[in-house]
Amino acid sequence: MSSQDNMSEEHLPEAAEPHGTGLSVKDDPFADPGLPPHEPRRTDVDERAARRAERQVALLFVVSMLATVAFLVSYAVIDNSKTIYVWPFGHVLQMNFVLGLTLGVALFCIGAGAVHWARTLMSDEEHPSERHPIEADPDVRAKVLADFKQGAEESGFGRRKLIRNTMFGALGLLPLSALWLFRDLGPLPTTKLEHTAWSKGKLLVNMNTDQPLKASDIQTGSLTFAKPQGVEESDEDFQEVMAKAALMIVRIAPEDIKSRQSAEWGYEGVLAYSKICTHVGCPISLYEQQTHHVLCPCHQSTFDLSDAGKVIFGPAGHPLPQLRISVNSQGYLEALGDFTKPVGPGYWERSA
Amino acid sequence: MSTNDANAAPARPASKGEQLADWADGRLGIYTLAKSNLRKIFPDHWSFMLGEICLYSFIIIILTGVYLTLFFQPSMAEVVYHGSYAPLDGIRMSEAYKSTLDISFDVRGGLLIRQIHHWSAIVFVAAMIVHMMRVFFTGAFRKPREINWLFGFLLLFLGMFDGFMGYSLPDDLLSGTGIRFMEGAILSVPIVGSYIAMFLYGGEFPGNDIIPRFFTIHVLLIPGIMLGLLVAHLILVFYHKHTQFAGPGRSEKNVVGMPLMPVYMAKAGGFFFLVFGVISIVSAIASVNPIWMYGPYRPDQVSTDAQPDWYMGFSEGLIRIMPGWEIHMLGHTWELGVFIPLVVFGLVMMAIAVYPFIEAWITGDKREHHILDRPRNAPVRTGLGAAWAAEYLLLLVGGGNDLFATHFHLSINSITWVVRIGFFVLPVIVFMVTKRWCLGLQRRDKEKVLHGRESGVIKRLPHGEFIEVHAPLDQEDLYTLTAHDQLKPHELPPAVDENGVKRKIPASQKLRAKISRGYFGETGQIPKPTAEEHAEITSGHGHH
Numbered sequence: 001m002s003s004q005d006n007m008s009e010e011h012l013p014e015a016a017e018p019h020g021t022g023l024s025v026k027d028d029p030f031a032d033p034g035l036p037p038h039e040p041r042r043t044d045v046d047e048r049a050a051r052r053a054e055r056q057v058a059l060l061f062v063v064s065m066l067a068t069v070a071f072l073v074s075y076a077v078i079d080n081s082k083t084i085y086v087w088p089f090g091h092v093l094q095m096n097f098v099l100g101l102t103l104g105v106a107l108f109c110i111g112a113g114a115v116h117w118a119r120t121l122m123s124d125e126e127h128p129s130e131r132h133p134i135e136a137d138p139d140v141r142a143k144v145l146a147d148f149k150q151g152a153e154e155s156g157f158g159r160r161k162l163i164r165n166t167m168f169g170a171l172g173l174l175p176l177s178a179l180w181l182f183r184d185l186g187p188l189p190t191t192k193l194e195h196t197a198w199s200k201g202k203l204l205v206n207m208n209t210d211q212p213l214k215a216s217d218i219q220t221g222s223l224t225f226a227k228p229q230g231v232e233e234s235d236e237d238f239q240e241v242m243a244k245a246a247l248m249i250v251r252i253a254p255e256d257i258k259s260r261q262s263a264e265w266g267y268e269g270v271l272a273y274s275k276i277c278t279h280v281g282c283p284i285s286l287y288e289q290q291t292h293h294v295l296c297p298c299h300q301s302t303f304d305l306s307d308a309g310k311v312i313f314g315p316a317g318h319p320l321p322q323l324r325i326s327v328n329s330q331g332y333l334e335a336l337g338d339f340t341k342p343v344g345p346g347y348w349e350r351s352a
Numbered sequence: 353m354s355t356n357d358a359n360a361a362p363a364r365p366a367s368k369g370e371q372l373a374d375w376a377d378g379r380l381g382i383y384t385l386a387k388s389n390l391r392k393i394f395p396d397h398w399s400f401m402l403g404e405i406c407l408y409s410f411i412i413i414i415l416t417g418v419y420l421t422l423f424f425q426p427s428m429a430e431v432v433y434h435g436s437y438a439p440l441d442g443i444r445m446s447e448a449y450k451s452t453l454d455i456s457f458d459v460r461g462g463l464l465i466r467q468i469h470h471w472s473a474i475v476f477v478a479a480m481i482v483h484m485m486r487v488f489f490t491g492a493f494r495k496p497r498e499i500n501w502l503f504g505f506l507l508l509f510l511g512m513f514d515g516f517m518g519y520s521l522p523d524d525l526l527s528g529t530g531i532r533f534m535e536g537a538i539l540s541v542p543i544v545g546s547y548i549a550m551f552l553y554g555g556e557f558p559g560n561d562i563i564p565r566f567f568t569i570h571v572l573l574i575p576g577i578m579l580g581l582l583v584a585h586l587i588l589v590f591y592h593k594h595t596q597f598a599g600p601g602r603s604e605k606n607v608v609g610m611p612l613m614p615v616y617m618a619k620a621g622g623f624f625f626l627v628f629g630v631i632s633i634v635s636a637i638a639s640v641n642p643i644w645m646y647g648p649y650r651p652d653q654v655s656t657d658a659q660p661d662w663y664m665g666f667s668e669g670l671i672r673i674m675p676g677w678e679i680h681m682l683g684h685t686w687e688l689g690v691f692i693p694l695v696v697f698g699l700v701m702m703a704i705a706v707y708p709f710i711e712a713w714i715t716g717d718k719r720e721h722h723i724l725d726r727p728r729n730a731p732v733r734t735g736l737g738a739a740w741a742a743e744y745l746l747l748l749v750g751g752g753n754d755l756f757a758t759h760f761h762l763s764i765n766s767i768t769w770v771v772r773i774g775f776f777v778l779p780v781i782v783f784m785v786t787k788r789w790c791l792g793l794q795r796r797d798k799e800k801v802l803h804g805r806e807s808g809v810i811k812r813l814p815h816g817e818f819i820e821v822h823a824p825l826d827q828e829d830l831y832t833l834t835a836h837d838q839l840k841p842h843e844l845p846p847a848v849d850e851n852g853v854k855r856k857i858p859a860s861q862k863l864r865a866k867i868s869r870g871y872f873g874e875t876g877q878i879p880k881p882t883a884e885e886h887a888e889i890t891s892g893h894g895h896h
Contacts (some may be wrong), residue, residue, distance in 0.1 A: 028883055029830060029883050029886045029887065029890075030801075030830050030831055030834040030883065030886070031827075031831065031833060032600060032601065032603070032831050032835075033600045033601075033828055034600060034601045035600060035608065035611050036600055036601070036828060048432060051533045074462055075461060080457070080458070080460050081436055081457065086637075089637050089638075090412050092637075092639075095460060095461070095462060095463075095464075096461075096463045096464050096467070096635075096636060097406040097636050097637070098636075099460075099461050099464045099634060099636070100467070100468075100632050100636020100637070101632075101633060101637075102634030103464070103629075103632045103636075104629045104631075104633035104635075104636060105629065105633075106629075106632070107625045107626075107628045107629035107632055108625065108626060108630065108632075108633070109620040109629075110622070110629075111623060111624065111625030111627075112622070112625075112626065113622070114618045114619070114621055114622025114625065115618065115619055115622040115623065115626065115862060117617045117618055117622075118615050118618035118622065119619075122613070122615050123609070123610075123615070123616060124606050124610065126609055126610060127393055127394075127600075127608065127609070127611070128393070128601060128606040128607070128608045128609070129392070129393035129593070129606060129608075129609075130605065130606050130690055131593055131604070131605055131607060131722060132607055133720060134496045134591075134592065136621030142878075144860050162701070164543040168433065171625060174627070177576075179812050182551065184738070185551040185552070185553040185554060185555060185561075185810055186554045186555050186559075186561075187550055187555055188547070188550065189546035189547060189549070191552050192550070192556055193539075193546060193553075197357075204683050207652070218603025225652065226650075229630040233444055234444070239558050239649075239650070239651055240555070240556045240557070240558065240559065242531075242650070242651050242652045243556070243557050243558060243651035243652075244556075246651070246652035262622070275652060278675070278688065279536065279689070280532070280535070280536025280537060280671070280690060281532045281535045281536040281557070282529055282532060282533070282654050282658070283651065283652050283654045283670075284654075285653075285656075286656070287654030291486075297654055297655070297656040297658055297754070298529060298533065298654065298658050298669055299668075299672045300672060300753065300754060300768070301676070302763055311676055313765055313768075314672075314676065315672060315673075315674045315675065315676050315689050315690070316676045316689070317670060317675075317676040317677060317678030317688075317689045317690075318678055322433040326507060344536070345535075345536035345539050345540065345687065345690065346539070346678055346685045346687035346690075347539040347540065347545050347546045347549075347685060347687065348541075348543050348544075348545050348546060348684055348685060348686075348687075349546055349684065349685075349687075350684075351680075351683045351684070
């Protein structure tokens with residue numbers, strides 16, 4: 001067979017090595033018997049099987065072509081916003097579903113055809129190819145090292161220490177200018193992490209209704225989110241402000257409040273805590289009204305709001321800061337100042 | 353004039369194709385390059401295609417990623433949405449989020465390309481980890497392939513971070529929470545944390561810079577480095593020639609298999625289309641990262657089940673199980689509850705990078721290795737790899753502790769405690785079990801070599817005893833099962849030298865000898881059957 005001739009060893013790189021090591025099995029029961037002889041496949045010996053395989057490969061390629069045409073047509077005719085129900089996937093965007101399937105089939109069939117072709121019709125005879133050590137032989141090694149020494153000698157690099165040292169100095173200093181250029185990536189931290197938008201007299205505004213909150217709005221067992229008066233969603237710095245100032249307000253029956261300071265910093269059992277987790281800064285949002293625990297959904301730090309925001313489980317390292325509040329003359333809840341401790345995660349400059 | 357030279361050309365091009373090839377050869381030297389590569393031999397084993405999945409998913413990521421950049425706006429400028437996804441109409445969001453919605457709902461096929469991009473990233477990192485495990489457990493990282501192992505490690509490391517940045521770009525509620533987590537993690541770094549955070553975010557979190565900066569790093573810097581590493585990785589695979597498993601006719605000095613052209617061109621080329629096809633079909637039927645369900649990022653909002661993509665899950669586990677240690681000293685805070693997991697994350701990754709060099713130091717083996725180990729024949733290495741994998745999987749569980757709690761109705765506190773204790777205990781148990789398992793398999797191999805395989809035929813002897821007839825293995829199996837070499841433990845020189853003076857042995861050498869005994873001593877491997885043992889048993893009478 002001509003295809004077998006083409007597979008003869010002279011067409012392979014370094015195909016000189018004979019099969020097996022030539023060691024006699026009698027000397028060593030575990031000797032290498034050498035490459036086993038090639039066993040022909042059905043398609044190697046039966047021309048009808050080979051032709052069937054050929055037709056199968058061609059069929060796969062034809063299916064791919066049909067799928068591509070289907071893709072092109074679907075792109076043009078399907079309504080982009082149409083949703084269809086497909087069992088068992090549920091409601092899906094028709095465009096995405098059809099384009100993905102047709103593209104997938106078009107690609108898959110090319111791959112399946114090529115692999116089937118390789119497995120059934122291309123020669124599967126295995127050939128050895130000799131390896132050569134990666135390491136150079138000693139002559140080459142000696143030559144290269146001598147070349148290098150000569151080059152180094154001719155440069156005077158080792159002899160002229162003044163040149164060498166100043167060059168190292170210049171090359172060592174230069175990257176500093178690159179480092180300097182990164183200085184304006186951002187401002188220095190200064191005391192930015194210590195302050196929030198809260199200050200004395202600022203009203204607590206309901207996040208959902210955008211109205212100032214009265215103590216009577218807060219029911220026992222409820223959880224309300226608030227922002228400082230004057231902060232609007234359309235503000236340029238809304239995100240930065242809320243990343244620190246977000247507040248959660250709860251009402252706990254005064255006899256259930258364990259920490260005296262917590263009770264004093266609230267108003268008739270209405271307590272305001274920072275919503276920003278002291279672990280890595282997720283907004284806390286899961287409140288258990290019976291136990292007064294809040295749980296951060298990110299890493300499950302759990303804080304006791306009846307006990308000064310103490311950490312009772314999870315990876316957070318310090319309590320949730322509480323905001324001192326009271327009511328003003330019209331009965332609206334107001335802050336008595338900023339948080340006394342920085343909100344959010346700990347950092348090196350944080351003193352407590 | 354040298355018309356003679358032209359006439360002296362040895363062969364005239366037979367076709368247009370040859371003519372073109374001659375033209376290219378005269379300028380690029382392609383014939384010399386192709387001489388040893390066109391019919392290059394590659395060995396066949398199913399596990400050798402794992403690396404191909406990495407390569408192909410990377411190519412798919414590049415192709416689909418370029419398409420996405422044509423529509424994506426990496427900007428945090430705020431806009432009010434009035435696009436075709438009605439539930440978010442009138443909502444304030446960044447241009448990044450809006451353009452991602454537009455890609456998903458207004459660009460025809462845009463959602464598909466987004467899904468293929470994301471699914472390929474998931475497959476890419478998974479394939480890299482599995483490919484790496486194949487290389488590890490078969491010892492393919494040994495000389496001369498240590499550098500290529502490092503290239504692969506860097507690809508894994510960069511791939512993970514590029515994935516993180518990629519899914520952060522849409523600026524949705526889930527990924528924004530991830531970016532916030534990153535801020536908290538950076539803040540925990542002693543001394544420089546708050547400075548790095550301010551520089552990275554261009555001021556206070558979230559600022560307006562992080563998405564455009566991530567974009568440049570995600571689409572240009574990291575992929576550029578990865579492309580370079582990938583090419584170097586492949587060049588070394590060609591240069592070293594592929595490893596192979598032991599078998600008849602296969603030795604350290606050859607590689608046995610089929611030629612690149614045509615077999616592997618068809619198989620590997622076809623495999624690219626298979627991988628692409630499967631990912632396309634998955635993208636058609638399974639939604640990944642449906643950002644329109646999460647909504648735009650707001651620092652005062654969060655959703656439950658906040659999970660990173662799977663490859664960041666083990667770092668999430670570390671963060672979740674760490675107790676909240678925090679030390680206040682001289683007006684400063686050591687935020688250890690966050691910083692220690694950050695360091696351990698680095699150590700878990702570095703363990704991968706350094707292992708080949710540690711093993712090379714222990715064995716002192718300077719030879720080239722091209723025949724792969726069966727995992728059972730390197731019990732300590734296999735045990736260590738299994739222990740690492742167990743730790744990794746345990747941390748994945750820790751990273752999803754909320755999901756395990758809600759799906760299996762367990763207490764989240766108990767799951768966290770189980771993972772905390774398991775972090776120290778599980779790797780040790782898995783190491784011991786795996787090592788013994790390997791030793792058991794070695795014993796079985798030895799048994800098979802010496803006594804043959806169980807034939808299933810029961811014979812009754814004249815005196816009434818029943819025995820099972822064992823059929824001797826054929827020569828090929830005998831060779832394959834005994835082809836691995838077994839190293840001897842590293843011996844320290846005698847404690848006193850020839851003059852009776854006490855020898856000074858560095859502590860590092862003592863440690864090396866101790867570990868070496870663990871690897872290759874009596875408890876580390878079962879001695880291979882020798883020719884004498886084989887002869888004794890096969891020549892004997894009445895054995896079974």
